[in-house]
Amino acid sequence: MGRLYDMLSKDIRYQEGMTACINCGTCTAVCPAAEFYKYDPRQILDTVQTKDESAIENLLKSDTIWYCGECMSCVTRCPRSNAPGLVIIALRSLSQDLGYFTESEKGRQQLALKRTVGDWILEHGYCVYVRKVSFENHPEAGMIWKWELENLDKLYERLGANLDGKGPGVLRKIPQESLNELKRIFDVTGGIERFNQIENKSLEKATELGLTDGEYFTKIYTTNNGNHMRE
Ligand code: SF4
Ligand code: SF4
DSSP states (O other), X not given: OOHHHHHHHTSHHHHHHOSOOOOOOHHHHHOHHHHHBSOOHHXXXXXXXXXXXXXXXXXXXXXXXXXXXXXXXXXXXXTTOOOHHHHHHHHHHHHHHHTGGGGSHHHHTHHHHIIIXXXXXXXXXXXXXXXXXXXXXXXXXXXXXXXXXXXXXXXXXXXXXXXXXXXXXXXXXXXXXXXXXXXXXXXXXXXXXXXXXXXXXXXXXXXXXXOOHHHHHHHHHHOOOSOSBOO
């Protein structure tokens, strides 16, 4: 058995998610991600159960493991009680631990997720903190979003939200005490360590490519090789 399979098989999500795959393809047939992306959960489970070191390494360095939406529709349908979604989460964690995620376009985007959703949760208590959804990084939102950002306070007041305000209300400021508690949860569960790992490995990749941190971030945020979707 190879080193990578050994590491993977220690993950509780792998242990719970993989019994034995009979390659029936039911998971792929019900998978919403497989409908849009060049993605096949059946193939992922089949690759993993070969225990082949280089095939698993290729998987960990590929775009494939980042297409899953973690909806777990596959779990309810598998005739062998596998949970492909859980196996994929275990593969993602291993890819992050080993720094292999920087080898694929979708994997490199983990840094963008960490610096947006991840950091916003810790800094503001929200997955999406509207003031930081910049127009530059989201041109697809159009000029209306640019205008909304420039008029955010007036607009949210009209909509009845309490943006960054004290007391109750939608989008209210989350008290520091609650943010400290969130940070503690991320500390204890290994979330902060994982965030740091994503930062460190991404910095290594940026250096390898001769890019500054800012250039690397813009590149991963805006690059799309156009080869992800099913035809
Ligand atoms: S549904 Fe289950 S047994 Fe069938 S291919 Fe998917 S994981 Fe394997
Ligand atoms: S958990 Fe992932 S693999 Fe399973 S159905 Fe949802 S998107 Fe597809």
